[in-house]
Structures are given as C-alpha cells and as structure tokens.
Amino acid sequence: MAHVSLKKYSQVRASNIAEMAPYEQINLIFSNIIGRLAATKGFIERKEIEKKGENISACILLLGALQDALNLEVEQDPSISNNLLALYDYCQRRLVQANVDNDIEIISEVAGIIKEIKEGWDSIPVDQRNPAV
16 A cells, blocks of 8 residues: 555656645645655565665655744744654654664654644644645
8 A cells, every 4th residue: 555655656746746735745745754654664574675765764854844844933833833843853863763773663653743743734724724925
C-alpha cells in the first residue's frame, strides 16, 4: 500500500504543486512523509539500506519544508508555530537515530507524531484553509 502511495507522489508534476493552495501543499507534505515512513519500515525489514536511507533523508527534508512554511512572525499566538518547529526538529533528530540504528520503533514514533499533526491540520474548517493574503 505504501509503495502505491509513493508512486502517486512521484507522478505529481512540479507545476501541479505550484498551482496548489498552501493548505493543499502542506497536506501533500504530511501525506508524503507518512507514506515514506511506512515504506521505510519495509526497507528496514528487508535490509534495503540504501532505500531506507534515501527515504529517511527525504522525510528529513520534508520536515524542513514544514519548518520553513511556519510563519513565526505574523501569528498572534506564536506558541503554536514554535511548538511545531520544535516538534519537527525532534522528528528530524529521531529519524537520524532511526537511520543509524535501523530502528522501526522510532520510525513508528515519528509516523504517529506526523499523523497526529496531520489530523489537526485536516480538522481546519474548510472556509479557513485558504485565507486571503
């Protein structure tokens, strides 16, 4: 199943991503991370070390994109953004450790964190997902 999800992401053209609303772009990043982490578990189990490393590296970069997307200056309550910034940093550090140790449990931990954040993201009311700039 995760392999099918990864194929779908690889078929998305850059022009399509540029045309997406910011909400959709972030949602795609969350989904991509979750799919890649699921695939990474299989790579670890099958001892496909190169693919495992590539997927973990991609997830770390995607977490960096989520960090870059945070608006730390404009929000009335910057604590949410600061907490997410710290959480993404934590996930990146945990993934480095998972890569070194081939640790599926750490992969599951990070996947759980990202899934929980995505659930919160998905619960944003539709009328507030694409605010006017």
